[in-house]
Amino acid sequence: MLQLLWIIPALPAAGFVVLALLNRHLGRRAAAVIGAGSVGLSAVVALLVAVSFIASPPPGDVYRQVLWTWFDTGGLAPQIAFYLDAMSVIFVVVITFVGFLIHLYSTEFMERDEGYTRFFMYMNLFVASMLVLVLADNLLLLYLGWEGVGLCSYLLISFWQRDLQNVYAGRKAFIVTRIGDTALIIGLFLLFTQLHTLAIQPLMAGAAKEWPVGSGFAVAAAALLLGGAVGKSAQLPLQTWLPDAMAGPTPVSALIHAATMVTAGVYLIARTNVLFTLAPDVRLAVAIVGTVTLLYACFCALAQHDIKRVLAYSTMSQIGYMFLALGVAGWSAAIFHFMTHAFFKALLFLAAGAVIESLGGEHDIFKMGGLRRKLPTAFWAFIVGAASLAAMPLVTSGFYSKDLIIETSLGSVDGNAWLWLGALVGSLLTSIYAFRLVFVVFFGDQQTPVTRRPRWRMLLPLWVLSALSLIGGFVWLPEWMGSFHPLENFLGEALPPLKTVASSFAYTGVSALLTSLVAVVGVALATVWLVESRAALGDFAARPTPHALQEFWLNGWGFDWLYEHVFVIPVKWFARVARNDLVEPAFSGLAWLNVQAWRALSASQNGVLRVYIAVAGVGLVVILAFVVLR
């Protein structure tokens, strides 16, 4: 069964090719069948492969499939080869499965769009790229998938390309992530030059063998990879593209945030954990970046009034949790959170999409309201998603994974109280903004009429994902609930175990209690502010200082402004100044000189015979003088 591995990315890729070639000749139904069907089949194959992998583990718990050698020169011979271990199994299954649900949802969501085929074409490519990324045997192939998702994010965010705002957002996503990619590719240069290979496993083995902990190479390589990860995963300081990425159709956001793209950074760091182990400083940086980002994003999310932007910042924040986990060497915890996050974030986005679609494209939460009766499925789905996001204790999957991260941030030998505190505060804020969203959108008075109701192709994914969001966490229960953690065992084959501080306070259940507490408190606060005393809140928000603060958070702490002025405007200025080429004057000046010389000389050629004689005479005298006097 494992031999079918290559089919998993090949199916969506084939879907892309078929859709691209036949484009205009395909009807909507055919496009939907090919688009969603290829990913669906891929999910089936992925399940088969996963089952086979678990049921009869290959030797070394690793399966490698070499398709062909990409190229071979100068000692560099990357292969088009796939590498399957426990971690990639999780990723592949989640990507294909959630991807399929999103595709299915899209067949209905996009049905009135003129670029229907094009949409599925890009979506298929997106899934294929992400699969290549997580299955890649070497970093170059990974980079291929890496850039592929970047490209697809651009194509899909700017999918409605008549509106230049969308195009701008897509461009921004591609360019900002590509800045990170540049760091990544430089990291590849470094790794290849030092270790003479790009295949991940030999590379890790080589690094572990050649470089001592804290060596300059390891630090540099890890830092460069982190640069790539930060860009793709929208962490500080390259986070600015993510909120704008909401310009794309909602299923796209779901895909970007849940299954693909933003989690790539998490995958990369987890995959190259050896390097980060060798570079503790960089790993600490990962944790700090994660923590700061998760807090930053929470504040931003609090101030947004575009439903999708709230969710976008929530993603940023949740990825921050994953980074935090990675930073404290909680590799498996990060993957766990990736999985649960994929479920509930896809759910949230798809539910949000249903809301937006029902309201005829309305994004502003303050123009929604009172929808819980009109859109019950969406409402319940949203409740489940928000609860999971807010880590409502015991019943949601988000609780288990996030609690694990919070515990790890303290309990790991690399953890510390500050990280733990940050994570906890983040959890409180998450809970507040998540339920702020729920209350504003679904409670209160209805502001905009519902024009369309979702049908089964949109509802089915919501149900499935709701279920997953609720039960998805039971694969890894915390210590104090008993020792049921098949996921940890499974991932343990691929990722190094966590070194914990012996008898840490973190694992006593107190931390979990606190986590639960802040979640509940958050909901309570949201309820009090938004349901009970909404008018008072409005008054408070209208005062200068809170208002300014809100504006500041709304605009993402002014990062866009800063980057615009530091990077974009100078380049634009230079481009405008240099439009006619700065070097050109040197050459045109030369030509001008020649013409002037011609003018002068031509004037001497005045047609007067006696002048000619005189010139010859002067010439003679000069020559004579030179020869005689020399």
Add this chain to the structure above:
Amino acid sequence: MILLWYILIPAVAAPLAWLLSLSRPQAARWVAVAGTSLPLALVTWQWVAQAGALRAAFAAHGPGVAGLVQGTWLADIHAAWISPLGISFFLAEDGLTLIMLVLTFAMGLLAVLASWRGIQERVGFFHFMILWTTAALAGVFLSLDLFLFYFFFEMMLIPMYFVIALWGHEKRVYAAIKFFIFTQASGLLMLIAILALYFIHGRATGTYTFDFTQLLGTQMPSATAFLLMLGFFAAFAVKLPAFPLHTWLPDAHTEAPTAGSVILAGVLIKIGAYGMIRFMVPLFPQAVYDFRTVGMVLAVIGIIYGAVMAYAQRDLKRLVAYTSVSHMGFVLLGIFAWNTLALQGVVLQIVCHALSTGALFILVGTLQDRVHTRDMTKMGGLWAVAPRMGGTAMFFALASLGLPGLGNFVAEFLILVGTWQVSKWAAVLGAVGLVFATVYALWMMQRAFQGEETHALRFNDLVPRETGMYAALIAALVVLGFYPQPLIATVRQTVTSVQQITAGSPLSPKPTSAVQVGIPADRAPAAAAVADGTTTDGGR
């Protein structure tokens, strides 16, 4: 003899096209198709047939024997020409030549096809010029006698000049003369360098010859070698074009008709790279090493400056032209890095840039034929009008920004990773150039194809002839993106041997770091020994 056909077929077809067109203009097109596709078929056949021979040559002589010097050619012709001056008609072909020939004829064919509708005036004369260029280009890549090389090098200027001046756009005469003067001036500087080399070699050995293989390894003072190297560099840097000698290129590319731009971007500017790899570095390795820092700085400036300038343009064609400046910066970088990775990347970049930029020029040409402007401010939203064209443009824009999965990426990656081993900063800045490439490529797409269609332009989408051309180019780029190995294997022999020629200079890494030069570690000592034996250090 097969080598002669590569030059003769287009050279004979050229006047034929003109003469036939006097009675039937359409005939010229078919003659031109035959005159380019016939040698293309021939060289492809040779490639397929001799792929084994190439591998065998590499395996038999392997690393360690300078194939170039030993004369392990796929084919060669050596005949007297102007014997009083020691000039011979010396054509030879190795893997690199083969690739360049494939490129030449393919681009020639493409140029003819791309002009099928666009060129309606003086059809015969046009195809005369295109075929002439093709013949001269084939000659350039085949010549190993420096005089012969210079002869063909100059020869292709005239038809290119005419192509730009006669069928170009608004400022065509200016662009044509600028192109002509830049290339000619720098070419003459190279001629001086060639002659100086000729005399230095002649005085030292008593053999006055322009035969490149004999001139290799001529001993001379390092200052002299440096000056001569600069002479070669001037010519090739203008051709390439390298910053700051690039200003002819935006004008020439912009004003040339589509076919002219295709040949210019596809093949003609590649002569610069080819000349550096084949002649400049092997002749003056030490001098090139001394010049390396400057060269790399120029390359990096070219990459970034070209990209920013591309971004700054309003004229779509000018934008594409500046992207060439940027891409050729990578080529220059790779050449100065001078290790196997970088050189293989350079060759790949040569091919892929020809395909992608050639396609972009054709695209701009078809667009201009339809909307009658190249000004992007007068476009916008064209995707909605012509989605196939939009999709095609998107593809080549992506190729241009070096998207993995397309040949350009492999090329740029190889160049940069090779460069990294020589100069980390150059590689980093080159990689930063990729970000700028993203900026201009997407900016181009946005201004021409995305947004509202504000200008109410209506025109036909691609016709089958065009679709066919693009499909072929797209397929080629994708294949090169996922499996460039055939190309790499073809030029391996050349890449290895040029490096062995320079093995005695600091330019080539020490054989101890075997991995970097592509020599398996266990064979490295043997390679080093042979390399020392064939040391041709001209720069001491």
Add this chain to the structure above:
Amino acid sequence: MAAVSLDHGLILAAILFVIGFVGLLTRRNLIVVLACIEIMLNAAGLAFVVAGARWGRADGQVMFLFVLAMAAAEVAVGLALAIRFRQSLGRLDVDDADEMKG
């Protein structure tokens, strides 16, 4: 004979030559210009005679004859041209002949 040395002869020739040349530069009448050329040529002839005398050979005088003959030929053509010049320009001022320039 002894009183006139080689140098004196040459200096005389040189003075004549310069006079002719200055005339060429200053005079505008075509006939006078032709006359000036004659003076210069004859100065050269004189120099040849003087030089021939120095070496005691006849070739100096032979050269003088050549010069004389060629000068005559030149003047013949010159005068014919002068007539045409006068016919076409109405005057004999050489400065009038400045139609072509640039």
Add this chain to the structure above:
Amino acid sequence: MTGGDLITLLPLIVLTASPVVVMLAAAFWRSHALALTLTLVGLTATIVSLFIAAGRTSRQVTPLLSFDAYALFYIGLLTAATAGVAILSWNYLQRRHVHPEEYYMLLLTATLGGAVLVASTHFASFFLGLEILSVSLYALIVYPIYRTQFVEAAVKYLVLAGSTSAFLVFGMALVYAETGTMTVSGLAPLLRAGLGGADVVVVLGVVLLLVGVGFKLAVVPFHMWTPDVYQGAPAPVGAYVATVSKGAVFALLLRYFRPVSLDPGSSLFLVFAAVAIASMVAGNLLALRQDNVKRILAYSSIAHLGYLLVAFLATGERAAIAVTFYLVAYFATTLAAFGVVAALSPPERDAESLSDYRGLARRRRWTATAFTIALFSLAGMPLTMGFIGKFYLVTAGAGSALWALIIVLVLTSTVGLYYYTRVVVAMWVRQPDEGAEAMGAAVDGASGAVLAALTAFLIVFGVYPAPLIHLIERAVSSLL
């Protein structure tokens, strides 16, 4: 002088007899066709006689003339060029309805002068040849057609040539006065020293001599007459002035200087170098935006003489070959260029304005092609003799390490591209002006044949120059 010497002298004798025959024939039958026929017969006979003379072992005829291979080669070149000019003149004169029998006589006489020059080894023959050439040319310029422009050109040429003849002969006298010698071999030691340490009188003499030569070659600063005379002369005569007159003098110069290798530090060398540089720079710059095709050719000829001087200053046989090869290429190219001008000129004026050539390629495709090839040859583009010629010049210069001169050559010839291509652009790219239709006059068969032959010559020896080089090698080797 012996009977054998007469055979050696045969080319000169035939060439002398030809104008006499033409003149006599014209006295009885005023027939243009007859005059041309006789001229061509005479020129052909001269060329045939060259082969007879080439068989002779004794080449020196009196101290005045040497009929070595070098002289024979150049006489052949001059004769062939004259034949070309004669044929090109035919239709030019026919179209103007003049009775130009004496024109051919003058042409032959001038060529005789040129032939004497290239064979000259003595001041006397030098002076005689030069004057025969010049005096014939004064008449040639103005004789066939009466027009103000031609008169002006003739007067300018006459006055300047006359005065420089005086310079020349005065210089000869001074040299003779001091050294007592008038032969090439006698002068060699003096020149070899590059005038170093010579008596002031000798220096003065040599410089005056060179002024005379420089005037004929039209190098800076003795170049001012060139554009006016080229423009003012009828196109075929312009071709003649540009080729035969200059070529003969340059051949003579080479004969004087070939045996001596000028020391690069000597005054004479520096003077020549300065003149070469000035000529290359001024010639090319003056032509830059010139709108008169004849003047462009004139200025470019100044530049070309500058190029020639570069090789002239180089030492060794290669330099002499280079100069000779370049001269041959220059002859063919210039003849072709002027030939096109002549062939296209309507009766009332010459086709000399750049605007006359606008759109020529559409009207007269092959004529435009021939002119284009000639222009590219002048510019030194490959596939033409101009390319090989310029390459040879640069090679010769590089062989003597004259780097500064070569670099000037290279840079200025790049400037040259600009104005040559202006003409090309006019022909191929531009649209004709209103009323320029007359310039499309049909090219007659005779001119067409000459142009075709010249073009073929330019291309054949541009692609495969080896035979010509071998011939020149043999000719030049006789100089030592």
